[in-house]
Amino acid sequence: MPRKSKKKKTTKKISRKKLAKKVKVGRDVVEEPILLQPPRGMRDILPGEQSYWNHLRQVVNRAAREYGFQRIDTPILEYANLFIRSVGRGTDIVEKEMYIFSTKGGDKVALRPEFTASIARAYIQHGMNVLPKPVKIYSIGSVYRYDRPQEGRYREHWQANFDILGEQDPILDAQIIQLAHRIMLNCGIKNIQFQVNTIGCQQCRPEYKKLLESYLESKKHKLCQQCRSRLETNPLRILDCKEDKCYQVSSLAPQSIDHLCGECRSHFKNLLEYLDELELPYVINSKLVRGLDYYTKTVFEIWSTEKEGKKYSLGGGGRYDGLIETLGGEKTPAIGFAVGMDRLILEMQRVSVRPYLEPKPKVFLAQLGDLAKRKSLRLFSDLQKSGIMVAESFGRGSLKSQLRLADKLGVAVTLIIGQKEALEETVIVKDMASGTQETSTREKLIPLVKKILKNAVYVSNKK
Ligand code: HAM
Numbered sequence: 001m002p003r004k005s006k007k008k009k010t011t012k013k014i015s016r017k018k019l020a021k022k023v024k025v026g027r028d029v030v031e032e033p034i035l036l037q038p039p040r041g042m043r044d045i046l047p048g049e050q051s052y053w054n055h056l057r058q059v060v061n062r063a064a065r066e067y068g069f070q071r072i073d074t075p076i077l078e079y080a081n082l083f084i085r086s087v088g089r090g091t092d093i094v095e096k097e098m099y100i101f102s103t104k105g106g107d108k109v110a111l112r113p114e115f116t117a118s119i120a121r122a123y124i125q126h127g128m129n130v131l132p133k134p135v136k137i138y139s140i141g142s143v144y145r146y147d148r149p150q151e152g153r154y155r156e157h158w159q160a161n162f163d164i165l166g167e168q169d170p171i172l173d174a175q176i177i178q179l180a181h182r183i184m185l186n187c188g189i190k191n192i193q194f195q196v197n198t199i200g201c202q203q204c205r206p207e208y209k210k211l212l213e214s215y216l217e218s219k220k221h222k223l224c225q226q227c228r229s230r231l232e233t234n235p236l237r238i239l240d241c242k243e244d245k246c247y248q249v250s251s252l253a254p255q256s257i258d259h260l261c262g263e264c265r266s267h268f269k270n271l272l273e274y275l276d277e278l279e280l281p282y283v284i285n286s287k288l289v290r291g292l293d294y295y296t297k298t299v300f301e302i303w304s305t306e307k308e309g310k311k312y313s314l315g316g317g318g319r320y321d322g323l324i325e326t327l328g329g330e331k332t333p334a335i336g337f338a339v340g341m342d343r344l345i346l347e348m349q350r351v352s353v354r355p356y357l358e359p360k361p362k363v364f365l366a367q368l369g370d371l372a373k374r375k376s377l378r379l380f381s382d383l384q385k386s387g388i389m390v391a392e393s394f395g396r397g398s399l400k401s402q403l404r405l406a407d408k409l410g411v412a413v414t415l416i417i418g419q420k421e422a423l424e425e426t427v428i429v430k431d432m433a434s435g436t437q438e439t440s441t442r443e444k445l446i447p448l449v450k451k452i453l454k455n456a457v458y459v460s461n462k463k
Pocket of ligand 1: 113114115116145147152153154155156157158159161162163292313314315316317318335336337338339340341342343
């Protein structure tokens, strides 16, 4: 007897190198093989995960309605210089992470690495400045960053993004944080904390930046390689470098909070009073600067306080009072934030949130024979039109296997059309709970099915 191989089963890993070999197709034609996987850092969201995504989308859409936001959809692709000017040349996003390329027509474009720049562009382009203020808009969509992929960090991720344009009052900063909190709670994520900071405005930040630069310059030898070059391009970002040695340097660095102009100081003070009033869980993190250059005054991030699991921000945002003007619009104060939907879903799964249940069909439509098959397609559509969700298995010929499926799906009613019923324009209606069945005419069918379904709901509620 041949001995069974004791070789361990290993998951099939596709070697890119191996697959990169050219494949000879015809006599002269050589083609690259097809990699049966999406590009690195991107993934499919399979049907089994969709209940979480639907749950989250419902929460986001509902919160948007309740807080008076209207939806806007902008293209995934924009002219690259929109992001370069908005997000900033010295940022990681623009320097390292943007998917940027030239079209066949020679336009330099980029996959959106975030939403705010597109929102600002659309606000100016469509003259939204004439709308009653504040203008509240939100988007849901995918975002692209060529970062190093790992758990919770993807090259394609999804954001729900909210922006309020046209008002300066700190109450809006508080309202946007309250909205972010609401979204978290409605997703079943309770253990979170907001980290808030203020990074000043065009008036007070230059002075602070000079002070910070000269401090960091004196400690240059203690900084990591990347932060040494950040000293030239984006010194503020050194404050939130996670390297130990940089952390030690930045702990003693001057803080923006101590160098604010009167307006920024009172803006931040008012915001904190609102947050206290709302009893929102927050801490001041004087090192929080965010990785996008357009921010002024308030910046914030949302972090999970669960002990286990990877630490990353679930969302973040801030005020950007100068962006619209930088892009050529009129002076327009604004504030916004985005939640990372992929990360929110990981968090929901981590804390064992049960997503909303999707409604399931309560009726199964079975058919036998060619004529019955033709009739059932029309009947299926009639039932749907009258609001009855129906499951079917039109591809299966055997009645037995269709009935087995109906049983497995746990429907309340099974409708059967055979050759005889098809000719007589009738349908067999089987009440699955009682096992009784009767033949109905097409005219009486829908009221009869609705009656059985109503009764089934009553019985299941009574149980
Ligand atoms: P952001 O902090 O860069 O802000 O991104 C928002 C959220 O998206 C993050 O807090 C995180 O949850 C998620 N996220 C970011 N990068 C990744 C990634 N590679 N993989 C998975 N999730 C990720 C912005 O994008 C701003 N535009 C938000 C804003 C709106 N500010 C004002 N208005």
